[in-house]
Amino acid sequence: MNSLGTRIRNLRKERKLTLEALAGDRLTKGMLSQIENDKAKPSMESLDYIAERLGVKASELLEEIAPSTIRHLLEQVEIFYAEIQLGDTKNLEQTIEMIKPYVEELPLSYEAGRLLYIYAVAQYQAGITTWESPLNRARFIFKEINLLSHWFETYVIQSAVFMEGRNYNMAYSCILQAKEEAEQENYQLDSRDAGKMAYYISIFQLAIGEYEAGKQLVKESIANAHKNQFYYYIDDMYRIAAFCAMVDNDFEQAEHLITKLEQYRVFVEQADVDAFIFTLRAHYYNNYTHDYKKALEEIERFRPLMDMGAIKFDKSLYYCEKGKSLYLLGRYEEAKEAFEHFTNIPSFILHPFDILGFNECFSYKALCYAHFGELTTAYEIAKMAYKDSQDLIDLPYKQKIEETYYSIKGQIDTV
Structure with missing residues (x-):
């Protein structure tokens, strides 16, 4: 990280000031040069004077990372990160490397919280397991500076990670934690975030088998969306x-x-x-x-x-x-x-309703191959769909998946 002297010199050059111009009538050119080269430490009175002439607060000069530096870094990161495609590990790692040198010294600010959020998400997407720590720090910062939409978004992304791993109970608990904290702290979420929270709670309720509660909340969420003209x-x-x-x-x-x-x-x-x-x-x-x-x-x-x-x-x-x-x-x-063109469940399909629907289609694919006498292929497809569905909630699709698997297995066993 830059030293105090380096930060003063960089700001002076950004403002196109000479040593003599910044020194003014209170400091000598030689003394300012020594401060910039970290050969002398300014008194608080001198620091206040230098900060005033640079157009910043003295506290900004004392921070390990100047707010202007963080703002500039965030601008660069946002542009770069927005262009990254799914699965682009190389550029995800580059994003991480851009932020990493600043992580430990980030202050309490929106820019710092946003950088930590991107850092956490990029780490997760790149397969780095330490993503939760920066996400929790981002959550803390957003909470402290009362940016509740951003605070809630940290819970959304964490629940999405759990859902991607089909850990629906953990995803549900994560969103409930946000709801409980909001209620305990009396956070005033705007209608958009309140609607998002209800949406996520409902889909996780349906995912874990709390069918009636989830169905009722979806119904209420639709009614509230029309009432508040919020259609997210x-x-x-x-x-x-x-x-x-x-x-x-x-x-x-x-x-x-x-x-x-x-x-x-x-x-x-x-x-x-x-x-x-x-x-x-x-x-x-x-x-x-x-x-x-x-x-x-x-x-x-x-x-x-x-x-x-x-x-x-x-x-x-x-x-x-x-x-x-x-x-x-x-x-x-x-x-x-x-x-033959249907070979996998798309990566963005995460909810049990959708997964079971796709696996039922795999069962029909298995039956189609069985019709042509390709029993080995049919059996492997039916078995894959059956195993992939076993730990999911019970829906009508599951019965078809199981019937197909045991039917084709029976045919294989009798050959």
Whole structure:
């Protein structure tokens, strides 16, 4: 870190002052030179004088890192970090190296908290296990300077990490900790953050099997979103509520919620929301109304978006539901061709509802291969889906996954 003398010299040069100009009538040019070269220490009176002429506070000169340095560093880091793509370990490590020399001496400020937040997230994304410590420091700083949105965001990212590891109970506990602290300290979260908190609590409740509580909170969150005109995550909430209605066999409500999602799509004009609607309707027709032709029509509406590169979604969302539709229509050759493009669950799929839906599609893929007598391949696919679903909550999809696995296993055993 820069010494006091170096900080004075750097600020003087930034302001294009000569030694003589900064020294003024209270210091000699020689004395100021000695201070800048750390050969002499200024008195507090002299330090106040130097700080005044530099246009800063004396406390800023005494800090290990000047606020201007931190601001400049954050500007550089934000620009660089925003360009990093998922899985870009090299540039994540470069981001970490940019921040690392300053970490231990960061003061209590927004810039410091933001740098620690980015440092923590970059460490996690790069596979470095020490990410929690800087995240906790960022949380403390944001709390102390009353930046509650940023404080809450540290809990969101931590719960997301737990969810990525399918540790849904820990993710739920993390968000509950934020809720309890906010209530105990009487934090006044704005409507946006209050809505986000309710959203995360509801999806984690559904993830751990607190089905009725989660479903009710989603319903309340949708009502509050309209009341407060806060539509963050509204597409997700409609989709989750529609899934719940399907599971409950309340098809009138499912249709209503999908229609509401379509109305929201007209409002925002986002291709991502279109993709949600097409796959949701295809799933609805395949699994619940058994209108496989309609399901195929809906999923084919997805294809132009994918071909144009208008959406970021993995192609698996298209091919898994298309393969299922074709299989259920008895068009086995076409189903197999579609399923060959469906090889994995996309990395952004984290919720048990979605994971089980994908694994059910893998079960249909296994049945398709079994239809062509490729039992070994069919068995490996069915086993993968079965094992991947065992620790997740019970939903109707799980029954199909288990039935398929044991059916194909039985065929293998009798050969």
